[in-house]
Amino acid sequence: MIFFDAVSKMYPDGTVAVDNLSLNAPNGKLTVLVGPSGCGKTTSMRMINRLIAPSSGTISLDGVDTQSMNAVQLRRKIGYVIQNAGLFPHRTIVDNVAALPRLLGGSRKQTRMHAMELLEHVGLDSSFASRYPWQLSGGQQQRVGVARALATDPPYLLMDEPFSAVDPIVRAQLQDEFLRLQADISKTIVLVTHDVDEALKLGDQVAVLRTGGTLAQVASPADLLAHPTDAFVADFVGSARGYRALGFVNTDDSIPVTPEQTVTLGQHTSTIGRTPSRWILAVNAVNQPVGWVDVELIAGDIISASDLNLSGTVTSAAGSVRDLLNSALASPSSRAVMIDSAGALRGTVTLHDIVSAIGQAKEARPNS
Amino acid sequence: MTVDWIWSNLPRITELTLNHIGLTVIPTILGLIVALPLGWWAHRSRRSYPAIVGAASLLYTVPSLALFVILPQILGTRILDPINVVVALTVYTISLLVRVVADGLNSVPHETVQAADAMGYRAWQRLVLVELPNAIPVIAAGLRIAVVSNVSILTMAALLGIPQLGTLFTQGFQLRLYVPLVTGILLCVALAIAFDSLIVWLGRLLTPWRQKTVTA
Amino acid sequence: MSLLEWFLDPAHWSGADGIPMQIGVHLFYSAVALALSLLFAVPLGIYIGFTGKGEGIVAGIANALRALPTLGLLVLLFLLLSPVVPGQLVYGIPTVIVLVLLAVPPILTGTYAGIQAADTEAVNAARGMGYSQVQILWFVQLPCALPLLLSGVRSSTLQIVSTATVAAYLGLQGLGRFILDGRAQGDFSQMAAGAILLAALALILELAFIAVGRLIVSPGLQRTTRAPRKIVPTTATAAIRLTAS
Numbered sequence: 083m084i085f086f087d088a089v090s091k092m093y094p095d096g097t098v099a100v101d102n103l104s105l106n107a108p109n110g111k112l113t114v115l116v117g118p119s120g121c122g123k124t125t126s127m128r129m130i131n132r133l134i135a136p137s138s139g140t141i142s143l144d145g146v147d148t149q150s151m152n153a154v155q156l157r158r159k160i161g162y163v164i165q166n167a168g169l170f171p172h173r174t175i176v177d178n179v180a181a182l183p184r185l186l187g188g189s190r191k192q193t194r195m196h197a198m199e200l201l202e203h204v205g206l207d208s209s210f211a212s213r214y215p216w217q218l219s220g221g222q223q224q225r226v227g228v229a230r231a232l233a234t235d236p237p238y239l240l241m242d243e244p245f246s247a248v249d250p251i252v253r254a255q256l257q258d259e260f261l262r263l264q265a266d267i268s269k270t271i272v273l274v275t276h277d278v279d280e281a282l283k284l285g286d287q288v289a290v291l292r293t294g295g296t297l298a299q300v301a302s303p304a305d306l307l308a309h310p311t312d313a314f315v316a317d318f319v320g321s322a323r324g325y326r327a328l329g330f331v332n333t334d335d336s337i338p339v340t341p342e343q344t345v346t347l348g349q350h351t352s353t354i355g356r357t358p359s360r361w362i363l364a365v366n367a368v369n370q371p372v373g374w375v376d377v378e379l380i381a382g383d384i385i386s387a388s389d390l391n392l393s394g395t396v397t398s399a400a401g402s403v404r405d406l407l408n409s410a411l412a413s414p415s416s417r418a419v420m421i422d423s424a425g426a427l428r429g430t431v432t433l434h435d436i437v438s439a440i441g442q443a444k445e446a447r448p449n450s
Numbered sequence: 451m452t453v454d455w456i457w458s459n460l461p462r463i464t465e466l467t468l469n470h471i472g473l474t475v476i477p478t479i480l481g482l483i484v485a486l487p488l489g490w491w492a493h494r495s496r497r498s499y500p501a502i503v504g505a506a507s508l509l510y511t512v513p514s515l516a517l518f519v520i521l522p523q524i525l526g527t528r529i530l531d532p533i534n535v536v537v538a539l540t541v542y543t544i545s546l547l548v549r550v551v552a553d554g555l556n557s558v559p560h561e562t563v564q565a566a567d568a569m570g571y572r573a574w575q576r577l578v579l580v581e582l583p584n585a586i587p588v589i590a591a592g593l594r595i596a597v598v599s600n601v602s603i604l605t606m607a608a609l610l611g612i613p614q615l616g617t618l619f620t621q622g623f624q625l626r627l628y629v630p631l632v633t634g635i636l637l638c639v640a641l642a643i644a645f646d647s648l649i650v651w652l653g654r655l656l657t658p659w660r661q662k663t664v665t666a
Numbered sequence: 667m668s669l670l671e672w673f674l675d676p677a678h679w680s681g682a683d684g685i686p687m688q689i690g691v692h693l694f695y696s697a698v699a700l701a702l703s704l705l706f707a708v709p710l711g712i713y714i715g716f717t718g719k720g721e722g723i724v725a726g727i728a729n730a731l732r733a734l735p736t737l738g739l740l741v742l743l744f745l746l747l748s749p750v751v752p753g754q755l756v757y758g759i760p761t762v763i764v765l766v767l768l769a770v771p772p773i774l775t776g777t778y779a780g781i782q783a784a785d786t787e788a789v790n791a792a793r794g795m796g797y798s799q800v801q802i803l804w805f806v807q808l809p810c811a812l813p814l815l816l817s818g819v820r821s822s823t824l825q826i827v828s829t830a831t832v833a834a835y836l837g838l839q840g841l842g843r844f845i846l847d848g849r850a851q852g853d854f855s856q857m858a859a860g861a862i863l864l865a866a867l868a869l870i871l872e873l874a875f876i877a878v879g880r881l882i883v884s885p886g887l888q889r890t891t892r893a894p895r896k897i898v899p900t901t902a903t904a905a906i907r908l909t910a911s
Contacts (some may be wrong), residue, residue, distance in 0.1 A: 131794055133790075133793060133794060154796050154797070154798050155796070156796070157793070157794060157795060157796030158795070158796035159796075160794075160796075161795075162791065162794035162795055164787060164790060164791055164794070165787075166787050167787070167791075168785070168787035168788050168789075168790055168791030168792075169788065169791070170785075170788050170791075170792070170805075170806055170809075170810075170886075171785050171788060171810060171884075171886045171887055172809045172810055172812075172884035172886045172887050173884070173886060174886065181795075181805070182795050182796070182797075185797070185801060185805070214884075214885060214886030215886060216886065227791075230791075230795075231795075240794070
């Protein structure tokens with residue numbers, strides 16, 4: 083548990099970076115500090131590992147005041163990931179990851195072996211191990227940064243805009259992978275970002291800070307969207323919050339999944355039979371959806387890949403109502419395709435059923 | 451006695467100083483003229499950059515005294531011919547400036563160069579009107595170092611008997627006299643500062659859009 | 667006597683003023699001066715790079731020293747020291763002092779500029795990870811400073827070897843003897859031979875430095891496939907990059 087107790091940071095020129103911040107980052111959870119530039123989020127985070135000293139107030143780790151610890155010893159308990167990774171340019175990738183364990187007296191062989199495991203853990207092929215940082219893309223460097231922060235298995239992790247310097251596609255990948263990793267390792271994490279989507283996607287709890295370094299609201303992402311405490315927070319989480327909130331509603335049994343008639347690629351058109359609508363779902367040999375086919379426009383006697391409409395998306399059974407709605411909206415048949423964990427077709431849900439399920443859910447919880 | 455010596459030797463000191471100025475300025479300008487296309491070539495071709503810059507900097511490692519002696523053998527000149535010194539200092543200037551010009555051109559922001567392309571500048575127009583002006587601060591910084599070095603290196607030629615301010619050093623040594631020696635050193639430093647300031651001034655004049663100039 | 671004949675004459679390859687001996691003496695003076703310069707400049711450079719104190723002064727002195735003509739400085743020091751230093755040392759000591767004076771600025775600038783040029787994000791990361799100040803210096807900043815530091819040492823070494831030649835003018839031994847004696851005797855073969863030996867020595871040292879650099883600088887810092895970094899050099903860093911390479 084990282085606990086901020088009335089922490090302020092004021093610079094000699096009178097600028098207040100952080101103003102009376104009280105906040106609890108619970109163990110095993112990911113707490114996001116988010117806000118516009120100048121809201122003191124990075125300053126707040128850097129006060130945790132004492133890269134910046136607070137002007138007043140205390141920060142404690144599991145009840146121990148950080149000021150009472152040796153700064154270097156404190157930092158060694160806290161993994162640190164920064165925006166451009168900050169890898170050591172003169173060390174190979176594996177030696178970057180092994181740097182701190184080696185510094186703390188581990189043998190070269192053992193620390194390297196452990197580093198190789200960590201690299202695999204963050205999704206880097208072992209062929210990267212002997213390369214140097216400049217030979218890696220930004221996204222790859224960032225993975226190394228995460229692996230390095232985990233090298234000594236610290237209970238806490240601080241992440242300063244860790245995914246901001248990479249392009250949106252890579253960012254989404256890194257975020258997904260990181261969430262999987264966190265589900266595995268359950269570190270106590272404080273992550274700083276200016277990107278509200280990232281905050282809502284990654285955070286177990288999100289702390290919104292406003293310019294001037296005051297805390298506007300701390301809440302779970304769903305709560306933040308449903309009950310913004312004031313106009314600033316409402317504005318900051320964005321006007322699409324109604325739609326975004328669906329991302330935190332799980333699909334459940336109240337939404338009827340109906341079996342869908344399917345065809346396979348290579349199937350002769352004469353064997354299709356009657357279809358309920360002009361759109362029919364095509365699957366591969368293991369029943370995984372591959373696209374929609376317009377039965378009236380099939381070019382030859384055989385259904386081929388060129389007949390597929392690829393605009394649709396699929397939703398996993400564990401997905402959110404937002405995913406489901408998106409799938410229905412993107413599908414030419416207006417039916418959302420649901421798959422199981424193996425990627426095989428479970429059935430489809432009509433747009434009408436999804437919308438009425440959302441309506442029912444809203445009526446059941448009038449405030450959300 | 452100090453003033454006496456300077457006064458009685460004034461014509462000679464003036465002559466040595468003028469020699470020194472000529473033997474510094476001419477090679478510096480010649481070196482810049484040769485270094486510009488070479489540096490541009492190194493800048494244009496990533497592959498030839500290491501070869502061109504490497505070869506140029508290797509030339510710089512040849513000690514000046516050695517170069518002053520070797521050049522007459524190559525050029526077929528006599529050992530006392532000032533052309534040797536001019537060529538040697540030109541070689542040093544080139545070896546310093548090739549890299550500077552290439553790095554200076556490389557330092558021009560990519561967006562600026564692309565904007566020029568997009569606006570339809572021809573290659574030479576882009577070079578002369580966009581890249582070179584933007585490379586001036588870096589080239590000027592290199593030129594300052596080259597000219598100050600040249601003022602100092604030139605004095606070595608006194609050991610072979612080529613008259614310039616270095617001659618005052620050998621004279622001071624032979625006569626065990628401080629006055630010519632210190633006069634020579636001070637004049638050298640004054641010349642170095644004058645050339646240095648001149649280039650700083652020229653650099654500012656040519657880049658009025660820059661708010662801050664590179665300072666030492 | 668032609669140049670080739672001069673080189674082939676066995677008399678020039680032995681004795682107290684033979685080629686091997688003169689090269690040895692030349693290298694000896696150079697090595698002493700370089701060792702003294704390193705001893706002085708590297709720790710000071712580390713201090714300046716680490717604290718940022720005195721950087722302006724050092725840059726100013728380095729620039730001023732470049733403007734001072736070495737020959738003049740050498741003669742001046744000789745005239746100043748000759749009354750106080752006894753015997754043969756009167757030639758050696760001013761030479762070594764001048765050599766050190768010339769060699770210190772490039773090493774000093776290379777060291778502090780190298781430390782300051784060390785990737786700030788890597789330094790920040792190291793601090794955040796719990797490296798102590800000394801560990802950051804030793805494990806991050808110094809290895810990252812090595813390319814610039816080596817450039818400084820290389821530049822100093824060449825400067826020393828070149829200037830040690832001039833010491834012959836004061837009467838010292840070394841490769842400068844061939845050039846100046848040849849000049850005095852009108853023996854152009856001897857002069858040219860001395861010049862070629864000197865140039866060869868400098869080139870060999872330069873190549874040796876390149877080789878050493880390849881060996882001891884981390885390949886992570888020797889990115890040859892990328893364009894040079896876009897930095898606007900101050901005259902201090904420009905000077906190292908220029909004169910050193």
